[in-house]
Amino acid sequence: MRAFHAGCVFALTVVSAAGAPTPPPRPAEVTAPALAPPMPPPRPADLSPSNPPPELAPTPMPAPLAEHPEDPATCDSLLASGTVEARRVAPIMGPNGCGIAAPLSLDAVILADKRRIPIEPHPVLRCDFATEAAGWIAGDLIPSLEAKAGRVVRLAGVGGYECRKRNRQSGGQLSEHARGNAIDLTSAQFADGHVFLLASRANDLDLASHLRASACRRFSTVLGPGADPEHESHVHLDLEPRRDGNKICEWELR
Numbered sequence: 126m127r128a129f130h131a132g133c134v135f136a137l138t139v140v141s142a143a144g145a146p147t148p149p150p151r152p153a154e155v156t157a158p159a160l161a162p163p164m165p166p167p168r169p170a171d172l173s174p175s176n177p178p179p180e181l182a183p184t185p186m187p188a189p190l191a192e193h194p195e196d197p198a199t200c201d202s203l204l205a206s207g208t209v210e211a212r213r214v215a216p217i218m219g220p221n222g223c224g225i226a227a228p229l230s231l232d233a234v235i236l237a238d239k240r241r242i243p244i245e246p247h248p249v250l251r252c253d254f255a256t257e258a259a260g261w262i263a264g265d266l267i268p269s270l271e272a273k274a275g276r277v278v279r280l281a282g283v284g285g286y287e288c289r290k291r292n293r294q295s296g297g298q299l300s301e302h303a304r305g306n307a308i309d310l311t312s313a314q315f316a317d318g319h320v321f322l323l324a325s326r327a328n329d330l331d332l333a334s335h336l337r338a339s340a341c342r343r344f345s346t347v348l349g350p351g352a353d354p355e356h357e358s359h360v361h362l363d364l365e366p367r368r369d370g371n372k373i374c375e376w377e378l379r
């Protein structure tokens with residue numbers, strides 16, 4: 126299964142989310158979901174970053190949006206939920222299929238007791254994924270950590286949108302990060318200053334087992350230590366849709 130890993134590390138070598146956002150043709154993107162099949166065919170190997178004349182471009186949005194359409198209603202729901210501190214940012218149309226039509230910067234989650242937990246750096250994500258990521262962070266990760274080890278004050282070493290191929294290869298498929306459909310989590314800091322490293326093999330086994338199980342229930346891809354060398358330092362979560370519905374759950378605890 127390792128050939129299918131969606132890799133992720135933090136070295137910033139590629140186009141940033143702030144790249145050259147351009148307002149997308151929203152109506153086409155909004156109507157796409159009803160027409161799109163639930164599981165798309167394999168992606169084209171390469172998509173031209175040029176801008177063809179509109180009359181020659183039946184789907185001018187980046188390929189991932191047609192394959193895995195975004196629903197702007199999920200942005201409204203998340204922003205109105207009171208469970209996050211998030212900001213809409215300009216649509217991202219990167220090269221080669223990278224992009225997010227309706228991105229959010231997920232700045233913090235708000236816990237049930239109204240405490241605000243900053244997420245740093247703030248990841249830029251598509252809204253349905255941001256909803257799931259925030260749900261796991263606030264509903265599983267932080268309560269589990271706090272039950273074992275005290276009050277969490279922030280998450281750090283977080284990655285979101287990034288326009289690149291999987292495992293930073295020059296070829297192959299796009300990373301789910303290139304669609305804002307993935308997050309990388311490295312550490313949580315507690316009020317007393319100590320830091321919990323998610324990918325550490327020295328973590329409490331019950332705690333780590335619970336985190337892995339809850340992540341693998343919610344997400345379609347979970348990659349941590351043992352998955353490959355790129356995931357020894359952090360845990361990658363994404364919601365890549367797969368035709369067979371299979372999940373990848375690779376996170377060694379010891």
Ligand SMILES: [Zn+2]
Pocket residue numbers: 131132133134302307308309360361362
């Ligand atoms: Zn990743």
